[in-house]
Amino acid sequence: MTQRATFAAHIHVEGFDQFHRDAFDRRKVRAAFRKAGQLVRQRAQLNLGLSGAGSNYPRRITGVLRDSINARVSRSGFMVKVMPDKTAGMAEYYPAYLHYGVKQGSRVKGTGGKRRAKGERQSLIAARKAGGWRIAPRANYIADALEDEDARVRAVLRAGFAKALG
Incomplete structure (x- = not known):
């Protein structure tokens, strides 16, 4: 688990920096980022679903927080955000309270x-x-999910960028 003071985590895929964004087929890049976001979202939901008394993640009582995690691809298609959204089942938007305490x-x-x-x-x-x-402050289950799925996310993005160039 990571003990970062930030609520955000990111990953950088090298090898495609010399190309301009216009050289890529945006539909294929968006599809790759959508798949990468889905991998991280599923792992974050798993982290929350398996959390118990011994873990430093928020405990699953109703599953509202787990079900609110979504992946959203940016308009340009070169970024994906994985974060919990406020749903109708939440009285307040509380993930920040859980992380910072x-x-x-x-x-x-x-x-x-x-x-x-x-x-x-x-x-x-x-x-x-x-x-x-x-x-009490809890661990960042989304950043930990990104760390756990790092190799798979990099492989998906490399393959997506290679398809988008060709």
């Missing part, structure tokens, strides 16, 4: 125009940081 306690707010004693704000912030997690 939520600290216990409320935010330190202003006092409504009154002056605080010197150092009081810092002590309130320190007390909040020392508190526990209301929702």
